[in-house]
Amino acid sequence: MDESFDWFSPDDGEEVIWAGKQHPYSLVPVFAVGIPLTLVVFGLLIIISAYLTYQNTNYLVTNEALYKKTGVFSRNVQRIEFDKVQDTSYRQSFFGAQFGYGTVDISTAGGSGVEMSFDNVDAPRDLQSLINERNKKRGTGAASGDDKNAVLDEILVELRAIRDAVENSGEPANPNTNPSADGDWDWNESEDDRL
The missing domain is CATH 1.10.10 (Arc Repressor Mutant, subunit A)
Structure with missing residues (x-):
């Protein structure tokens, strides 16, 4: 991916093994609703908001942790280390199933519910498998x-x-x-x- 990750500062030995953004087709439902509403100007705000969110959201999976960067005017970077990952799941909407995108939810040990979501990413099942494999390699959840x-x-x-x-x-x-x-x-x- 030719995206610049100036917001990402890796630890020693930390390498990026997956990088992604929201799937471009995740904007289809927004345009389907927003274009007819442009006559009321409200639709134009919906489209612009969705596009700015799409452009300013990045996800990374490294050999150490999971990262999510969001924010249009500010920057919010969330990090979860693999030793804290308890459970993962993925879900797809109707449009997501048709166009091949979905959301991967990550729950952590000691957390209540979903702590991080990779929203509208391409091939969510493959990403969930990658996270689960990396988590198993780190040896979490398996006490002797x-x-x-x-x-x-x-x-x-x-x-x-x-x-x-x-x-x-x-x-x-x-x-x-x-x-x-x-x-x-x-x-x-x-x-x-x-x-």
Whole structure:
């Protein structure tokens, strides 16, 4: 893409692996509504607004993060690192399905709903696949069994400490009361035995 990204300042080792803008055909519905309304001048404002948004919106996918730049008179650059990406989805309107564009939504861990959208981009399914593949390469969302057991051990120790504190009128509990010989908890114990 021969677009200048003067708004993008990459970190060391960060490389652009995809760059895009809104699909030009995403303006078709705007023109379909705006041209008849130009008689009222309101349609002309709709067309100009949509065109300026189209020209001033850029998206980047790098090996480190996702970027979205918007703004006509000002500049707003949003960045989400891959280790925070929780879920992706894409959607297409009627016109989007006909002309091959759609929106890719990105949700983050700890966020509420969609945190970033790549609106009206070409081949949204391919972009979603690219983001998902890059996310898997970064190793997000896949904790090993040992990591899960360590977290469960910590939770169990805290629960025992809370139980002992309540039963012993606030005396601190010894968290190492029932570990196995190798220091791990015996997960084959019944739930009552563990607590």
